[in-house]
Every structure is written in structure tokens, then in C-alpha cells.
Amino acid sequence: MTFPRLQLPKPGKRTLKLNAPRSVFPERMSHVYEVHTYSKDAAAFQRGGGVKAIRFMAGKLYVDDLPVLAPHFGKDGVTWSQRTRDHFTSGHLHYMSGGTELHGVIYRGRTPQDATEHHVLATTLQPVNYTTQITTRRYPAGTDPSTLGEDGWATGLVLQIGYTQGQGDTVPTPKVLLDEQDITSGISWSIDAKTQRTVLVLALDGSVVCDFDNSLYLTGSVEFDIDQVLPTFSGTITATCTDNSTGTGVYLWKGTAQAARADGRARLAPHEFTPLNLTAGDVLAADDSGLSIAELMSIIPDSYVSEMANTLLNENMKWAMGQSGDETKWLSMVFGENPPVIPPSQQDLINKSLSWYQGDFAKSYLGWAVSNYDGAGAPSAKLTDDQKLKLKYFLQTGLAKDKDFNTQQNGIYLQAFIQAKPRLQAYLKDTQGNWAQQLFDVVTSAPQMTLMINRVYGATGLNGAMAPANNFSTLLSALDPSGTLARQYYQAVLTGTVSNSVHQSTGGGDSELMEWLPDFLQQFLDTVAHAGTIPDEAKLAAQQIQQMMQEQGMTITQVAQEMSDAIVNANGANLLQKTQNAETAFVQKFPKFEKVGQMMFFAGWCVGVVMVVKAFQDWKNLSPEDKAKAVLSAVTLGVEALDIVPKFIQGIKSMGMDGWNKFTAWRNSRNGQDGVEDIESNLDEDWVRVGADETSPLFDATTGVVKTEGTLWETLFAGAAKVVAVIGVAVSAAFAVLSTIDFINDLRSGQPVTKDVFDGIMMATNILMTVCLVVDLFVATTVFAMAAAVLAIVGVIVAIIAMFVVKPKNPLDDFMNNVVIPFVEGLGPQTPPPDPGASSSSSSSSSAVARPALVAV
Structure with a gap:
């Protein structure tokens, strides 16, 4: 998964775009997607598992060796539900990163009732090293490479495509090396709308990267052809470190994959498999006795x-x-x-x-x-x-x-x-199945929330990023007309987006940390003293805090000040890096109190949640009671995390990658999000609207920029504009959905449309439009389909x-x-x-x- 850097539109006359263009045409694609399946034990997406490959072959879909005879290809993704005498499969997969990735869930089994659920992240990008050739001079754009003799080519730089997952990542992400230099941050992936082949675009900053390696290619694009024994690519380079010319002509660049994959696994190819022999006559018609969540997950609006x-x-x-x-x-x-x-x-x-x-x-x-x-x-x-x-x-x-x-x-x-998806009627009639709740439980599960929140984080550069959330909330609204579960789902997406930004913060300045850290440490001591089951490491940390106060003659505020100083003075681009470095500095200064130093990430993250929520809501004139509630909620949240990852309190190094994955899964689960919602809602029940009121002024539609100067956001985040843009997308979408649900419920209750109700819709729509204009999004991808009033306004x-x-x-x-x-x-x-x-x-x-x-x- 790639997370595009925020590209804010340039000032000038701008038009609000209403519909995202279609770029993925599966009926023309010949692609094989390698599947990463979510493992509950590892709390991570891993290669292998229950599904290994998904193939699109000129309008046909295969899940491993099983043909899906009638897939429904939509603008946002593909859905299906198919039952034969011996096999059942269903699923929905949403396109991501220009169609080079698929996110969703697949069910497989003999029947809908015994089907196994597989949460998947699939990608066309396989770990492969390419040996390359590049022309010795520039040629006119459009030159056919086959017309050039061997003398026109020279050995080019090796291109390596792989995957990596480090702490801070929630899913594996592509990693691209050129001449053994990591250029991942300077590339983007897509699928060409005409050829439907995977495209890699290079956009490196020569003023930076050429100082490290002056042989690098800077700008250009190549298209991959994987439908052959050894995949190839071809394309053009428009600038290099040694020839940063903007003149006419391009260098032609081509590459051939090495026989073995970079990770030693067998290469997946579109046609190199033996599908089961199924025909349309083998497919059984759906009947009301076969209702299942596996089938329901495939009935989404399009x-x-x-x-x-x-x-x-x-x-x-x-x-x-x-x-x-x-x-x-x-x-x-x-x-x-x-x-x-x-x-x-x-x-x-x-x-x-x-x-x-x-x-x-x-x-x-x-x-x-x-x-x-x-x-x-x-x-x-x-x-x-x-x-x-x-x-x-x-x-x-x-x-x-x-x-x-x-x-x-x-x-x-x-x-x-119902007319477009007649099978939905069976689920609406079955009032005993509690299908809305079953659907809600799946879409708010840790793997699905991880995929959804990652889409939101990419929303500032991806068309249709909010489409899955809109689809699920619309289906929930159909199954639960009160809108209660649709409301809770969108609140979960927003809460997850807010809480997932915490580790990207830098901890804030001293004044921000000291506003909360002393009270947090005191509440932590009280909780450890009175709680029933507490991990030993938490008890040891509490003991050392008290020992430090006694031996050093410090108050709890002075202990907090030492921790704050260590965090503020530490180097690092995010909370993970800063707290690791702060721990080292703190232990060097106080070697007897190692456990207190190891608390840096634990305390930083818990207090960071409060500070990010504070920035989101910009609480003014908090009473001591409200502050106490927030601190108590933060400590409670941290202690709950210790139940899942006991080493959480020992710092990032002790947690390791496995611990981080489990922490991420808990953070994205309903239990983890409930703790953050406690902080949000305890201080203001209408926290979504408050957050919308406070964040919307940061978006300037006239100039097309996010303004964070002088705000808490600027203090908390090195890249504040990016984080505000991401959260702005989530809050504007959530506010529009929640306002519409309230509006519809008022109308259903027979109340006239009051000025207050309509003003709420107008406000939600205004925020929605402003955010979409600034981050260059499409309105239609940020409101769910039943938002009639919002869409009209x-x-x-x-x-x-x-x-x-x-x-x-x-x-x-x-x-x-x-x-x-x-x-x-x-x-x-x-x-x-x-x-x-x-x-x-x-x-x-x-x-x-x-x-x-x-x-x-």
C-alpha cells in the first residue's frame, strides 16, 4: 500500500469535482494479485493463508483455482456470491492505489454456513528484481524500442521491488530500490486506463537524491507486462541526475525480471494455474434457507x-x-x-x-x-x-x-x-437474523478497520477512498433504518483515524505534555495500586516512579518534567522514534530507574491520544472535572492495551514487530476505539460536530491550503497539514452522514424541518465541500448514498x-x-x-x- 504525499491544489479558479473517473477495467485486465491474508495469531497481514492468488483474466475472476463465473465488476470494486454442490465462495474487494491493490474479505467453504472468512490485502506487485537497459541518448517520444539496434542500448540500473513492514506500519507496504537506493517515497503506482497494465511513475527530487547517488534516474514512467514467462517492463526516462534536461526527447528504458523472485518464492503468473472445471450449470440458485453473513457482505450498493x-x-x-x-x-x-x-x-x-x-x-x-x-x-x-x-x-x-x-x-x-440487488430482500424480511448487527461486527473487526483506516489515510491522494465506508454505511442503513449502526460505524472510522494518527505525532512541546503528564502519572499510580490484575512490568514501573520521588526528593510533577524534557529534546520524526531516543537519554541520566524510562512510549501514546483529541476538538476552558475524566480515560485505555500487549509499557524495542501488530489490531478493534470514544464523548457528547466546527476553519478553499500555523496541530505534528487533511476528510464525511441520519429521523418522527435541523445539514455540507476543494477530492466519494438532503444541498x-x-x-x-x-x-x-x-x-x-x-x- 502506498500513501501518497499530500498534493494541495494550486490557488486559482477551481471546480468542485462530483464523480471520480473510472480507471480500473477488470474486463480488460490480465493481472494476478498476490494475497496477504490477515492472521489473528500474528495480528497482521501475511502471505499465504487461506487464499494465495486472485486473478483477473479478460473479464473472468479466479480465487486460487476456483472460477467465479458471474463476478460483478463495479467502479469501486468487485463482488460475487457463488454456490455449487461442492463449493461456496463470496466476497467483496475494493480497488486501492489505482487498482494495483485489492482490499476486502473473501469467504470459501462447501456451504455459506461453513465458509471461512479471509480478510485480504492483495497486490499486483510481486517482489522481483529487474535487470535493465537504457538508451545511450534521447529519442523522440513514441519511438519503438524494437527499431533500435544493440548498439543503442547500455546496461541500466537494477530495479528491485519488494515489501517491508516496520513499526508504525499496519500493513505490508511496497518498497522500491533503484541502484540499491530506496526511492519508495518518490514513486507512485497505478493501472493504465487504456492498457490496464500496472504503471510505475518516478518523480524523484534531484536536489536531494543526487547528492546520495548521482547515477539515479529522476522522472519517467514504465509499464509492466507480467503475462509472460519472465515479466518485462518498458517506458521512458525524462530526466536523470547526470542529464536533468527538460529538452525534447526521452531515454527509452526496459527491464526483464530475474528468474527467481527476490524473496525466493515461486512467481505467480496469470495463466500458470489449473482452474477447476465449472460451468454456469453447476451454480445453484440462492434460496432463503441459505442466508449468511458471507453472502450479505457481497450485497453492497454500486x-x-x-x-x-x-x-x-x-x-x-x-x-x-x-x-x-x-x-x-x-x-x-x-x-x-x-x-x-x-x-x-x-x-x-x-x-x-x-x-x-x-x-x-x-x-x-x-x-x-x-x-x-x-x-x-x-x-x-x-x-x-x-x-x-x-x-x-x-x-x-x-x-x-x-x-x-x-x-x-x-x-x-x-x-x-432491492431491484438492482434482489437478494437483499431476503435479508430485510428475515427479522430474526439480526443481519445489521452481524454486518456491523464484521466491518468493525480489527482487520477491516485496519484496511478502512489505511484508505482514509490515503484519501488525500486517492479517488474513491471513502467508497467502502459509504457502501457499508448504506447497507447498514438499509438493514437498520434507525441509522444507529451506520452512525456507530462512521464514528468508528473517524475515531480510528484520530487514534491512528497519534504515533505520527512528535509528542508536542513541553507545555502541552506538562498539561497532562503529571496527572497521568498520578492516575497511573492510583490505578496500579487499586486495580485487580496488572502486568508485572506496570507494577515495577509504578514502584520505580515512587522510588524516584523518594530517593531524588521529587514530586510527581518533577518526575513528569524529567520525562517531558527527555521527549521534547529527543530527535525523531514521530512518537515511536522520539520516545525510543528519550528512553535512552532518560536511562543514561537516571540508570537506577530504567522502568520509568521504558514507560516513555506508553505514557507518550496515552497522553498523545488526549492531545490529538484535544487538537481535534480544541476544548476551551476545561474544568478540573473534565480534565480528570480525560486523564482517567487515558490511563484506562493504556491499562487495557497492557492486557493485549504486556510489553507495551516496556517501550517499542521490547514490543517488537509482533507486539506492534497486536497493539495495532487492538487499537483498531472496537475495544480499543471505545476507549478513545470515551475521551471524545465524555467531554462533549456531540464530539463529531465539535470536531467539524474546530477543524473546518483550517481549510482555506480560496487558496487551496491547510492552515495550521499557531494551532496545536502544528505543535503536535511535523507534517501537520497532511494529518489535518486526513482527519478533515474523515470528520467531514462523518458529519455529513450523522447530520443526514438525524435529519431523516426528525422527518420520520413527523417533526417539521426546523431551521436548526436544516442549518445542521447546511453546515455539514459546507464543511464537506470546503474539505473536498482543499484536498482535491470528489464529493460523491465522501457522502453515503442515502444522504438525500446533503446531496441536494x-x-x-x-x-x-x-x-x-x-x-x-x-x-x-x-x-x-x-x-x-x-x-x-x-x-x-x-x-x-x-x-x-x-x-x-x-x-x-x-x-x-x-x-x-x-x-x-
């Missing part, structure tokens, strides 16, 4: 659901118009159609809001279309500029205030979900239906004069959407109707 929802909304409006004599004429005049025939269940939903369809929705929808029509026979009656702006704002925000809008949007989405008015107007003599003038203009005049003052200039608001096409988008597509 673009097909979105398209179906848009179709249903259009059908519903036309059917509702057909229930009124006057509006049936409009239907014929504007669409040239008769009312559609729809099933009773669809009619029942429409009848809940029939007058809304026939009134506000039809009039605004058709009014916008006709007022923008300028083809042959266009109406002479026009809206004034003020009237047109009022109608536009009504479409963008006014409709969203209406209970019927949200009732219909959410009802339609569920119907579309974002201003997603797009041309999605071509209008072929069949026009008798002058009916459009009558329609404008008698219906549209009076309707618009009757509208009250309308609220513009947040920053309307930043988003697409309407279509300039004369033959298209613009309307609020129903779902994120």
Missing part, C-alpha cells in the same frame, strides 16, 4: 443501484403526473409519453407524497427544463434572471427542506437497491435526462405563463447552496432537464 434510483424517480414523477388530468397533458406535451405502468409497491411509495410530485417536484423539474429550452419553438415567455435564480436555488436547497423529498429519495433508494444539479420536447402550437407559452411563472413567484426566499460558485449547478444544454442528483454515483 453504480447500478444509483442508475436504477434515478430511473425510478423519473418514473415516479411521470406516474404521479398521470394521476391528474392537467398534468397528463403536460406529460404528453413535454415528454411525448403516456404515464408508465409501475408495480403496486412503487405506487404505494408515491402516494405518500403524491401532491409533492404533482406540485413542487413536477413544476420545478419541468419548469427548469422548459425555461432552459431554446430549440425550435422555444417558449417566448421567459423567467426573469431573479426568477430563474430563485428556481435554481429551490432545486438545490429548497426541495431538500421538504419532508416528502427525503421520504421519496430514501424510499426510492431502498427500492432501487451540495448543488449536484446535473443534466441526466435528455428532453425531446414534442411541441404543439404554443403550449409551452401557456405552460410557462399559467404554471411555471406563478409557481416560481409563489416560492418564498430561497437559500443558496454553500459556495455555489464552486460546484456544478446546472446544464447549459437546451435539451436536458437538470435536477438534484438522487445518489452519489
